[in-house]
Amino acid sequence: MSVSRKKGIDYWLPKLVVSPTLVIALVFFYGFVLWTTFISFTNSSFLPSYDFVGFDQYVRLFMNPRWLNAMWNLVVFGVLFIGICMVVGLVMAILLDQNIRAEGAIRTIYLYPMALSFIVTGTVWKWLLNPTVGIEKFVISLGWDSFIFDWIIDPDMAIYTVVIAGVWQASGFVMAIFLAGLRGIDTSIIKAAQLDGANLFAVYTRIIIPSMRPVFFSAFIMLAHIAIKSFDLVIALTGGGPGNSTDVPAIFMYQFSFQRGQLGIGAASAVIMLMTVLAILVPYLYSELRTPKNG
Amino acid sequence: MAKSKNPSYASINGRAVLYAVLIIVAAYYLLPLILMIMTSFRSMDEIRMGQLIEWPKSFSLDAWSMAWSEVQIGAREDRGLRPYFINSILMVIPSVAISTTLGALNGYVLSFWKFRGSELFFGALLIGCFLPFQAILLPQSQLLGWLGLSGSLPGLILTHVVYGVSFTTLFFRNYYVNLPHELVKAAKLDGAGFWVIFFRIILPLSAPILVVTVIWQFTQIWNDFLFGVVFSDPSSQPVTVGLNNMVNSSTGEKQYNVDMAGAIIAALPTIVVYVVAGKYFVRGLTAGSVKG
Numbered sequence: 001m002s003v004s005r006k007k008g009i010d011y012w013l014p015k016l017v018v019s020p021t022l023v024i025a026l027v028f029f030y031g032f033v034l035w036t037t038f039i040s041f042t043n044s045s046f047l048p049s050y051d052f053v054g055f056d057q058y059v060r061l062f063m064n065p066r067w068l069n070a071m072w073n074l075v076v077f078g079v080l081f082i083g084i085c086m087v088v089g090l091v092m093a094i095l096l097d098q099n100i101r102a103e104g105a106i107r108t109i110y111l112y113p114m115a116l117s118f119i120v121t122g123t124v125w126k127w128l129l130n131p132t133v134g135i136e137k138f139v140i141s142l143g144w145d146s147f148i149f150d151w152i153i154d155p156d157m158a159i160y161t162v163v164i165a166g167v168w169q170a171s172g173f174v175m176a177i178f179l180a181g182l183r184g185i186d187t188s189i190i191k192a193a194q195l196d197g198a199n200l201f202a203v204y205t206r207i208i209i210p211s212m213r214p215v216f217f218s219a220f221i222m223l224a225h226i227a228i229k230s231f232d233l234v235i236a237l238t239g240g241g242p243g244n245s246t247d248v249p250a251i252f253m254y255q256f257s258f259q260r261g262q263l264g265i266g267a268a269s270a271v272i273m274l275m276t277v278l279a280i281l282v283p284y285l286y287s288e289l290r291t292p293k294n295g
Numbered sequence: 296m297a298k299s300k301n302p303s304y305a306s307i308n309g310r311a312v313l314y315a316v317l318i319i320v321a322a323y324y325l326l327p328l329i330l331m332i333m334t335s336f337r338s339m340d341e342i343r344m345g346q347l348i349e350w351p352k353s354f355s356l357d358a359w360s361m362a363w364s365e366v367q368i369g370a371r372e373d374r375g376l377r378p379y380f381i382n383s384i385l386m387v388i389p390s391v392a393i394s395t396t397l398g399a400l401n402g403y404v405l406s407f408w409k410f411r412g413s414e415l416f417f418g419a420l421l422i423g424c425f426l427p428f429q430a431i432l433l434p435q436s437q438l439l440g441w442l443g444l445s446g447s448l449p450g451l452i453l454t455h456v457v458y459g460v461s462f463t464t465l466f467f468r469n470y471y472v473n474l475p476h477e478l479v480k481a482a483k484l485d486g487a488g489f490w491v492i493f494f495r496i497i498l499p500l501s502a503p504i505l506v507v508t509v510i511w512q513f514t515q516i517w518n519d520f521l522f523g524v525v526f527s528d529p530s531s532q533p534v535t536v537g538l539n540n541m542v543n544s545s546t547g548e549k550q551y552n553v554d555m556a557g558a559i560i561a562a563l564p565t566i567v568v569y570v571v572a573g574k575y576f577v578r579g580l581t582a583g584s585v586k587g
Contacts, residue, residue, distance in 0.1 A: 013489045014408035017400050018416065021460055025420050028457045032434040033426070039433060048437065095317055108573055109321045112328075115569035115576065117518035119535040120562045123542050124327045127334075127551055128347075138347040172324060176577055229427050232520035236539055250521075253429045258525060263433060270429040277427050 033274065040267035048263055057268040067269065070247040073159050077248065078227040080163045081170070085223055086216070088167065089174025094204060096175070097182045107179070110172035118169065122236025125165040126152070129237075155245035158238050162230075162246055165237055170226060174219050181215030182208065217284060224280050228273060249273050335359060335556035342551055358552035362560055366553055368541045371529050376557055379537025383517060383564075386448055386533055390455035391512045397456070398463020398508060399501065403493055405464070406471035407479045417468060423461025431458075432525055439526060446528030454526055455516045462515075463508050470504035471497065506575045514565050514576070534561045 043053045061067050092110060096103055113121065128134040131150040139147040151157035185208055193203050231250035238246040249269055257266030334342065335358050337351045345352075364375035371378070405417050435454060436445070444450030474497075482492045523533040532540075538561045542554050569576050 010408075010489055014404040015410060017489075018404050018413075021397055021401050021420065021464065022416060024457050024460055025416070025423065028431065028435070029423050029426060030419075032431040035434040036430050048433075092317075092320060095313060098313060100313075100317065106317055106321055107577075108570075109324050111573070111577065112566065112569055113324060115514060115565045116562050117520065117535050117565070119518075119520050119539050120558045123538060123554060123558045124331055126542070127554065128327060128330070133342075133549075133551060134347060141346055168324070168327070225425060225427075229429075229521075232535070235520070235524075236542070239543065250427075250429055253432070254521075254525070257433055258436075267433055270427070270432070273427045274430040277425060281425055 036267050036270050036274075039263055040271045042264055044263035044267070046261035046263070053264075057264040058272075061265055061268045061272070064265075066244055066247060067249075067252055069244060070249045070252045073246060074228065074230075074248050076159055077162055077166070077230065078224065080160070081166045081227050082220060082223040084163065084167045085171045085174045086219060088171040089219065090178050090209075092171070092175040093178035093182055096179060107176070111176055112172070113169040114173045116169065118230075118232035119236045121165055121169045122233050125161070125168070126237050129161050129164070152238060153242055155242045158242060158246045162234055162237055166226075166230070166233055169233075170223065174223065177215060177219045177222075178212070181212045185211055217287075221280065221284050225277065228277055228280075331555045331559055334552050335362075335559055337552055339548075339550055339552055358550070358556040359560075361550070361553045362541070362557035366541060366550075366557075368537060369529060369544060376534060376537050376541065376560055379532055379534040380560065382448065382527075382531055382537075383533040383535075386451050386455070386531075387513060387516045390452045390459065390516050391509055393452070394456045394459035394463050394512055395505070395508050397460050398465075398467045399498075399505070400493075401460070401464040402467025402469075402471050403497055405468045406474070407476070407492070407497070408489065417464070420461050420464055423458060424465060426458070428458065428521055432521075436525060446526070446531060448527075448531045451522060451526050451531060451533070454522050455519070458522075459512055459515065463512060466504055466508045466511070467501070470501070474500060503575075506572065507578050510568055510572055510575050513568060517565050537561075 039048055040057050041052055041054060042049050043051045043056070096106060100106065129149070129152040131137065131148070131153065136147060136149040139149070152161045189207060189211075190203055193207055198206070229250060230248055231254065234240060234246055234248050234251060240247050240251050249272070253266050253269045253273065256262045256269065330348065333349075333351055336354050336356070337345070338353065338355050338357065341352055362376055363380075364377050366375055368375070368379075401420075405413055439445045439447075439450040439453070442450070444453065478496055479492055482496055487495070517533075518535065519533070520535040520539065523536045524539075527533065527536065538557050541557050
């Protein structure tokens with residue numbers, strides 16, 4: 001290939017190189033979101049139709065008890081999953097930050113579930129939580145005859161098993177983020193505080209944790225994102241059951257769109273999911289963009 | 296890096312409790328994996344009679360060969376997870392290669408060949424990191440239908456490339472932006488062109504971010520289930536879909552040893568990557584989160 005000195009080539013070549021990605025962004029991101037939004041305002045069923053019906057699909061969606069149940073499950077799962085992951089992740093990060101021998105090995109163990117597919121996690125926990133072969137049977141065999149741990153087959157409790165498996169998979173990841181945050185803190189402030197007589201607890205609660213606000217924020221965003229998209233974990237763990245008791249919006253969207261042929265209501269549920277993500281994301285991006293970085 | 300030892304933890308008791316907690320938590324993370332491995336080596340008779348946590352009395356690879364090539368999954372002719380595993384390999388290699396190449400080139404342009412609107416383009420592209428894929432599933436399946444790629448590996452690869460390029464671009468761009476710009480400026484003054492600078496200067500400096508990106512993309516695409524279940528048919532389904540079908544569709548008595556062997560088979564490639572290159576894996580995770 002000849003090296004061109006012409007301004008011309010170096011002017012258009014970079015644009016040519018990014019043009020496939022520009023097409024991707026315009027068509028596959030923005031175009032497709034618009035298309036989905038458009039479909040949600042039509043009476044599409046098995047095939048997309050272009051008969052505009054206004055907000056009918058959204059009305060049907062929010063009149064549908066399965067959807068309301070799925071949204072409620074997402075709230076329950078999301079709050080517990082994010083909350084527990086944050087607490088466990090923070091506590092483990094602080095404990096690991098105390099000059100621990102073999103820190104690397106311990107960190108590796110805490111984080112490996114993040115390398116697994118949610119399908120694998122779901123398969124394993126489905127077996128462990130199965131009362132007839134898993135933890136319940138094991139504890140009973142130890143001599144505690146009345147032990148019951150059958151959440152996975154109890155419609156009222158099954159959603160909490162999704163939390164258990166989700167926390168197992170993602171909490172080590174949150175620990176890694178927090179640990180990186182802890183290591184990024186200016187140690188001179190901490191030393192100064194300790195010279196002033198602050199104990200370790202006070203150093204963490206008054207200085208370190210407040211200064212990690214951005215880290216909390218990005219961990220929250222990541223976890224919220226995982227929670228809203230949660231699909232594979234629930235499919236593999238409970239399949240949405242018993243009954244529809246562990247339905248989440250992602251499963252609702254999949255079943256209505258691809259198994260029941262109700263594209264309109266499926267699209268409407270997808271739009272609501274997108275809005276939920278944006279509602280969490282926009283304030284975050286806004287605060288990020290206000291502080292310019294990376295020149 | 297390391298913080299000074301705090302006096303309140305200097306006492307031996309405190310340290311002992313600390314280590315005890317850390318080890319118990321490590322056991323919590325490790326136990327499912329250990330039980331999986333142990334169960335996969337046990338026979339079904341032993342599992343039925345025995346306990347959840349029990350050393351295998353006899354060491355058997357039967358469950359592994361069942362899961363790999365013998366168990367009937369759905370109605371297909373090929374048995375076992377092997378055809379799904381092969382699909383995953385055929386899917387993941389081109390998807391990772393293409394999306395990483397695009398990401399490197401985009402990152403290079405967005406860092407060293409900025410043009411009017413390039414920052415806006417970058418910002419617009421980042422939505423792809425956050426998009427809940429449910430919002431694009433319907434049009435994507437329409438498009439794959441029009442292209443004649445429904446239920447095919449090329450369709451799946453296209454999907455993974457398109458929805459992976461935001462992350463790969465973000466990784467490379469954030470890495471290149473911190474390289475010394477004088478290098479490229481000097482090369483430009485010397486008359487070096489776009490490709491010469493990329494191949495002679497930038498690419499040799501890119502090894503760390505290349506590893507991070509390849510590992511990230513490999514893990515994401517290998518572990519994907521949503522695209523696999525929506526956009527593929529039995530001939531092109533990846534191993535995550537195969538595993539899920541195997542575990543949930545098998546009739547008759549549940550074969551937990553086969554299920555666990557299957558789960559390990561599906562997880563093995565990403566676990567190997569994590570063990571071999573864990574440092575880069577973590578870097579990708581944190582880069583994807585903190586900077587995303």
